Amino acid sequence: MTHLLTLDNVSKIFGGIRALSNVSLSVPPDRIVGVIGPNGAGKTTLFNVITGAYRATEGNVVFDGKEMTQWPSHRIMRAGIARTFQNIRLFGGMTVWEHLLVAQPHQGNMLRLVLPARFADPVAWRRAEEALDIFGLGAYRDTVARTLSYGLQRKVEMARALTTGPKLLMLDEPVAGMNHDEAEELRLLLLRLQGQGLSILLIEHDMPFVMRLCHQLYVLNFGSLLAEGTPAEVRSNPAVLDAYLGSETAC
Ligand SMILES: Nc1ncnc2c1ncn2[C@@H]1O[C@H](COP(=O)(O)OP(=O)(O)OP(=O)(O)O)[C@@H](O)[C@H]1O
Numbered sequence: 632m633t634h635l636l637t638l639d640n641v642s643k644i645f646g647g648i649r650a651l652s653n654v655s656l657s658v659p660p661d662r663i664v665g666v667i668g669p670n671g672a673g674k675t676t677l678f679n680v681i682t683g684a685y686r687a688t689e690g691n692v693v694f695d696g697k698e699m700t701q702w703p704s705h706r707i708m709r710a711g712i713a714r715t716f717q718n719i720r721l722f723g724g725m726t727v728w729e730h731l732l733v734a735q736p737h738q739g740n741m742l743r744l745v746l747p748a749r750f751a752d753p754v755a756w757r758r759a760e761e762a763l764d765i766f767g768l769g770a771y772r773d774t775v776a777r778t779l780s781y782g783l784q785r786k787v788e789m790a791r792a793l794t795t796g797p798k799l800l801m802l803d804e805p806v807a808g809m810n811h812d813e814a815e816e817l818r819l820l821l822l823r824l825q826g827q828g829l830s831i832l833l834i835e836h837d838m839p840f841v842m843r844l845c846h847q848l849y850v851l852n853f854g855s856l857l858a859e860g861t862p863a864e865v866r867s868n869p870a871v872l873d874a875y876l877g878s879e880t881a882c
Pocket residue numbers: 645648650668669670671672673674675676677717
């Protein structure tokens with residue numbers, strides 16, 4: 632099978648710390664893949680390497696048939712990868728609508744960066760409308776994003792990522808701070824997006840959410856892959872139970 636994203640023996644070393652050690656994984660097209668593991672396991676570092684925020688110390692990243700290990704992040708985004716952040720990153724003072732317009736690749740007029748609501752081009756406008764609609768944010772269109780509840784701010788981040796028209800959407804702990812109903816609503820929404828052809832790679836600590844959503848899971852532990860497989864396989868893997876899931880009763 633041709634994969635959309637493939638990591639081949641990727642390592643990331645900070646000073647003396649091996650935050651990632653020979654990690655190989657792949658995301659098939661139209662699939663939802665989860666990355667789980669204890670705090671400090673290297674999950675966010677993995678996302679940072681894939682998106683070009685960090686350079687891999689060793690190994691290769693191939694996306695959509697292109698070797699992009701050394702690409703800068705803006706080029707990776709244009710190639711079709713969008714992400715959200717573990718710590719929400721929204722701009723102070725900007726409305727939801729403005730966030731949805733500024734994220735998109737440059738469409739000529741730089742004034743849109745200062746006055747996004749006036750100078751956005753029609754394509755950007757349409758994508759922003761769609762994202763607003765998909766995430767049910769219409770009622771908050773003109774609200775300053777940072778004044779919204781945590782769950783809604785997470786939705787704004789995801790909607791913003793979607794406006795770039797990605798092939799792969801990467802979510803770093805999307806349900807952190809969401810209540811049960813919000814998480815369930817998001818799960819159904821992500822399944823719908825996957826059904827429309829989007830691939831999703833997500834990090835999450837909420838095990839019931841992950842187990843019910845993902846087709847494939849990778850388990851990171853101390854920077855190395857501990858296990859991979861379907862949720863059922865991972866859930867019954869003795870090494871995973873020992874290192875990570877042992878205390879989880881909910882899954
Ligand atoms: N910029 C950096 N400089 C030095 N060390 C870093 C840097 N970024 C991450 N690390 C280290 O890499 C390791 C993995 O961190 P990372 O944030 O990737 O873990 P994580 O799995 O996302 O954890 P969590 O579940 O708590 O978010 C940690 O030991 C962390 O201190």
